[in-house]
Amino acid sequence: MCLAVPMKVLEVEENVARVDIGGAGKTIRLDIIDKRPEVGDYVIVHAGFAINVLDEKEAEITLGYFKELFAHDSEAH
Amino acid sequence: MTLKHISEYRDGEICKEIAKKIHVISQKKIRLMEVCGTHTMSISRNGIRSLLPKTITLLSGPGCPVCVTTPAEVDQWVKLARKKEVIVVTFGDLLRVPGSESSLGAERANGADIRVVYSPLDCLRIAQNNPGREVVFLGIGFETTAPTVAASLIEAKKSGLKNFSIISNHKLVPPALFALLENQKVKIDGFICPGHVSVIIGGQAYSSLVDKCQIPCVVAGFEPVDILQSIYLLASQIEAGRAELKIAYRRVVAFEGNEKARDIMYQVFDVCDRRWRGLGMIPESGLELKEEFYTFRAEERFDLSVPDAKDPPGCACGEILCGTKSPHECSLFGKSCRPDQPVGPCMVSSEGTCAAYYRYQQ
Numbered sequence: 106m107c108l109a110v111p112m113k114v115l116e117v118e119e120n121v122a123r124v125d126i127g128g129a130g131k132t133i134r135l136d137i138i139d140k141r142p143e144v145g146d147y148v149i150v151h152a153g154f155a156i157n158v159l160d161e162k163e164a165e166i167t168l169g170y171f172k173e174l175f176a177h178d179s180e181a182h
Numbered sequence: 183m184t185l186k187h188i189s190e191y192r193d194g195e196i197c198k199e200i201a202k203k204i205h206v207i208s209q210k211k212i213r214l215m216e217v218c219g220t221h222t223m224s225i226s227r228n229g230i231r232s233l234l235p236k237t238i239t240l241l242s243g244p245g246c247p248v249c250v251t252t253p254a255e256v257d258q259w260v261k262l263a264r265k266k267e268v269i270v271v272t273f274g275d276l277l278r279v280p281g282s283e284s285s286l287g288a289e290r291a292n293g294a295d296i297r298v299v300y301s302p303l304d305c306l307r308i309a310q311n312n313p314g315r316e317v318v319f320l321g322i323g324f325e326t327t328a329p330t331v332a333a334s335l336i337e338a339k340k341s342g343l344k345n346f347s348i349i350s351n352h353k354l355v356p357p358a359l360f361a362l363l364e365n366q367k368v369k370i371d372g373f374i375c376p377g378h379v380s381v382i383i384g385g386q387a388y389s390s391l392v393d394k395c396q397i398p399c400v401v402a403g404f405e406p407v408d409i410l411q412s413i414y415l416l417a418s419q420i421e422a423g424r425a426e427l428k429i430a431y432r433r434v435v436a437f438e439g440n441e442k443a444r445d446i447m448y449q450v451f452d453v454c455d456r457r458w459r460g461l462g463m464i465p466e467s468g469l470e471l472k473e474e475f476y477t478f479r480a481e482e483r484f485d486l487s488v489p490d491a492k493d494p495p496g497c498a499c500g501e502i503l504c505g506t507k508s509p510h511e512c513s514l515f516g517k518s519c520r521p522d523q524p525v526g527p528c529m530v531s532s533e534g535t536c537a538a539y540y541r542y543q544q
């Protein structure tokens with residue numbers, strides 16, 4: 106039930122944003138999100154409200170951490 | 183929709199590599215509990231258990247809001263739905279949760295006006311379009327959902343909507359984790375903390391749990407790589423005798439959480455004691471409307487008192503939610519209780535532990 110889905114922001118207005126979900130457009134609300142999303146951002150949407158912006162940099166950092174972890178491994182062997 | 187990085191987070195090779203690391207470090211017999219229905223489903227669907235060493239047992243906790251509703255709460259919804267002037271508005275999962283003698287689905291088949299929405303905001307439109315009727319929303323869900331209900335109530339108040347109210351069955355996750363650790367029958371060595379609840383409450387919400395109970399907590403995302411990474415982070419802490427808080431879902435969860443959402447939630451709700459299925463009464467684990475919002479409290483408009491109700495006979499949901507039993511240990515599992523005819527709430531939503539086991543592990 107706490108399912109929340111990333112959706113790409115197409116347009117931002119005062120308290121709503123148009124987002125793309127699998128090719129279909131949809132309007133979501135920005136009442137409870139604490140950062141203002143920009144066009145092109147992915148927002149995490151729950152029950153019609155954006156709750157956060159997906160941080161792509163952090164996504165890369167985590168993946169980089171795996172690579173490091175595995176590289177470390179092969180060196181050790 | 184192409185979401186950057188998503189394929190990496192589902193990459194089977196990365197999963198295998200992390201699993202290998204887990205096999206290397208894992209010595210102690212440990213029990214990790216996930217406290218989110220979406221994790222429960224992802225673990226089953228991706229066969230995560232089969233990738234883990236025998237030393238690690240994964241338990242599913244009270245992480246699905248549908249599963250932790252009490253039979254008395256369902257009886258209240260049913261009582262409400264039987265009132266001719268009422269339109270009950272709800273999230274779809276609730277329709278099939280059995281109460282002590284009926285369910286919303288059965289009431290709907292009998293002619294009750296019950297409508298399923300995706301967002302609590304949809305209720306406002308239904309209320310505006312039905313001025314002669316009373317529209318009541320069933321407010322269930324954890325910290326992820328409660329702010330969306332709060333924002334909708336603020337809007338309803340602003341627009342002076344008179345024929346709209348809610349029943350607040352909202353529950354809060356951290357107090358339930360404390361309650362689980364106090365339960366002597368349950369042995370838990372680490373928590374896989376819910377990703378989207380944590381968007382709102384932040385990693386910080388688990389700090390006191392980690393400090394006071396010396397239990398490692400890792401906030402996890404929902405892809406298989408996310409879940410395996412969090413298991414690795416928990417196992418390595420436990421092997422080293424450490425208890426720390428880690429956020430393994432930084433692309434979505436910040437340590438501070440979403441303060442704006444919490445402010446909105448506490449503009450509308452006060453914390454109250456609440457009864458959970460399987461766990462009983464847990465102090466300060468629920469949300470009730472603040473006095474300023476009492477005009478939106480369904481209990482103020484209708485008599486919704488119901489007698490105490492018991493769990494369905496034979497159903498082990500209570501024990502499953504505490505991690506003391508697995509679905510296979512329930513004598514009804516897969517026999518009289520199946521997703522097409524659930525006896526207990528854990529078989530209702532696809533995120534319920536019994537439903538996830540039934541679907542992916544038979």
Ligand code: SF4
Pocket residue numbers: 496497498499502509512513514515516519520524525526527528529530536
């Ligand atoms: S199998 Fe059905 S009856 Fe048994 S614990 Fe699960 S939901 Fe309850």
